[in-house]
Amino acid sequence: MEKSRLETETQLRVRYSETDAMQVVYHGNYLNWFEIGRTEMMRQAGIPYRETERKGILLPVIEARAFYHAPARYDDLIMVRTSLVEARVKVKFEYQILREADRQLLVDGYTVHAWVNQDMKPVLLRKVLPDMDQKIMEWFRG
Amino acid sequence: MEKSRLETETQLRVRYSETDAMQVVYHGNYLNWFEIGRTEMMRQAGIPYRETERKGILLPVIEARAFYHAPARYDDLIMVRTSLVEARVKVKFEYQILREADRQLLVDGYTVHAWVNQDMKPVLLRKVLPDMDQKIMEWFRG
Amino acid sequence: MEKSRLETETQLRVRYSETDAMQVVYHGNYLNWFEIGRTEMMRQAGIPYRETERKGILLPVIEARAFYHAPARYDDLIMVRTSLVEARVKVKFEYQILREADRQLLVDGYTVHAWVNQDMKPVLLRKVLPDMDQKIMEWFRG
Amino acid sequence: MEKSRLETETQLRVRYSETDAMQVVYHGNYLNWFEIGRTEMMRQAGIPYRETERKGILLPVIEARAFYHAPARYDDLIMVRTSLVEARVKVKFEYQILREADRQLLVDGYTVHAWVNQDMKPVLLRKVLPDMDQKIMEWFRG
Secondary structure, eight states: OOOOOOEEEEEEEOOGGGBOTTSSBOTTHHHHHHHHHHHHHHHHTTOOHHHHHHTTOBOOEEEEEEEEOSOOOTTOEEEEEEEEEEOSSSEEEEEEEEETTTTEEEEEEEEEEOOBOTTSOBOOHHHHOHHHHHHHHHHHHO | OOOOOOEEEEEEEOOGGGBOTTSSBOTTHHHHHHHHHHHHHHHHTTOOHHHHHHTTOBOOEEEEEEEEOSOOOTTOEEEEEEEEEEOSSSEEEEEEEEETTTTEEEEEEEEEEOOBOTTSOBOOHHHHOHHHHHHHHHHHHO | OOOOOOEEEEEEEOOGGGBOTTSSBOTTHHHHHHHHHHHHHHHHTTOOHHHHHHTTOBOOEEEEEEEEOSOOOTTOEEEEEEEEEEOSSSEEEEEEEEETTTTEEEEEEEEEEOOBOTTSOBOOHHHHOHHHHHHHHHHHHO | OOOOOOEEEEEEEOOGGGBOTTSSBOTTHHHHHHHHHHHHHHHHTTOOHHHHHHTTOBOOEEEEEEEEOSOOOTTOEEEEEEEEEEOSSSEEEEEEEEETTTTEEEEEEEEEEOOBOTTSOBOOHHHHOHHHHHHHHHHHHO
16 A cells, blocks of 8 residues: 655746856755745645744754756756655655756755744644644645 | 044955856845945944844845946955945945955945834834944944 | 836745845845846847847846835745836836735835846947847837 | 864854844755855865866765754854865765854754866866866875
C-alpha cells in the first residue's frame, strides 16, 4: 500500500534582481523559491502560514539543503514543485525547481522546520493549534 | 556664518549576491548601502537605531532618491559618505557612494524619514525620547 | 486632444524574504517591483527586455525615486501599475504600487533609464535596434 | 599526526535589509555570509576569486547545506569562520556563523563547488590555472 504524497506546483518568473554576475540566478535565491513553494502548499491546504503567524505560532527553518544541477537565467519561467514529507515532530518539505520550457531539473533540495512560539521555544501544534494540526494531518495522509 | 555638516564615512566591499546579470551592482542594492551609512552615522552620534527601535520608536523611509553615475562591481571597495541635512520635523540624510580605488562618485541620493511609533503614527522625538532628540540636535548643530 | 498613456498592471504576492524586522516590506524591495512592472510592460509591447540584452543593448537605471505612503506586509497581494511616460532621448517609467484588497496606494515613484551598449556607452535605439525603436514609438503614441 | 586546517575569520554586522518579519535574519541570507567567508579566505590565500573570474574560471556552488541553531538579529556583530576541507576534485568549504558578543554558534554548514569555464563545463584547475592550483594545494596542506 502506497502513501500518496501531495504535491503543489507554483510558477514564477526569474527577476533581474535575482541574477548575479555569472548571469545566472544567485544560488542563495533558490531558498526564497523553496519558501514560495511551501507558502503556496500551506495556502492550498487551508492553513495559510500568515494565519499561524497571527496566532503567534512560527515555523522557522532549522535545516536547508540544495543541490544545483543547472542554472536558471533572467526571465525564465520556473516551476517550484513542493511536497510535504514529514509533519509529525518535525516538518519537512522537499522541492524541485524546474525550467518550464523543457522541464529540466535545475535545483532540488529540502527544508526542515519546527513549530515554535514567539520566544522561539518549540511547541506541539496539536496542543497550540489543534484545528490546524488536524488539517495538516488529514492532508498529509492524502 | 557657516553651518558645519557632520559627515560619516563607512567602508564596505561589494558582495557577489549584490551583483546582477549586467555584471554590476543591482541598482536597488544602493538603498541597502544608504541604510548602512545612516546606521553607522547614528551609532557614532551615540543614538544607535537599534536602541530607538527597542524603545518602540521607528524611523521608516518616506522618500528615497538615487542618481546612478557609474557602476560598482563585484569585490570593489566602496565608501559610503553620509550627511544629516535635516532633523527637525522630518529627518533627511544625503549619501555619496564612492569607489575607494579612485574616489570616483558612483551613486548619490537621499532618504527622508519620519519618527513613528509601532502603529506607524508620527511622533515628536522631543516628546517620546527627549534625551535622543537632544543628542541629535547637538550633533546636528555640529 | 489627449495623449493616451498606456499602462500595464502586474500582480505579485509579498514574499517572506521581502519583509524586514519592522514586519513590513523592506523599502529597497519596491525597486525590484518597479523592475517587474517595466519588464512586463516591455513584454506586452512585444519588446521583451531579455531580447534587447541578447542583442547587446542594455537599459540601466540612471535615476530612481520612490515615495512611501503605507507599508505592504507579508503575503499581501500587490498590483504594480506601470506607465511609460518618456521614450525619446531618455526612457522614463512611472509606477504605482497598490494593495489589491482595497486598492490602497502604498508606494509610487519613477525610474529614468538610458539605452547603452555593453561598454555602458549611450546609444540611439533607432540606430542600433530600429525595429524595436519603431515598436516602442508606436506603442508610446498609443 | 594531525592535518592543520586553515581557517579564516571575517566579521560583519547584520543589516536591516537582511532581517525578516520574524525580526531575525532571513535564513537564506546565511548563504550570502558563507560566500563572504570563502571570498575572504581565497583573498588571504593569494587567490582572489575576482582574479579567477577574470581569467574565465568560475567556482559555482553545486551543493549548499545549513543548520540553524539560533537566530542573528539586526545590528548584531557576526563572525564567519571558514575552513577549506577539500580542494582536489571538488572544492568544499565549511562555515560557522557565530555571534561576536558571546561566541554563540548560530548557524553552521558547508558548500561544495566545482571549477568550470564560462560555458559552465568542468575544468581541472591544475590545467587551466596551474599557478593558482599550486597556491591552493600549498595552502590546503597548511
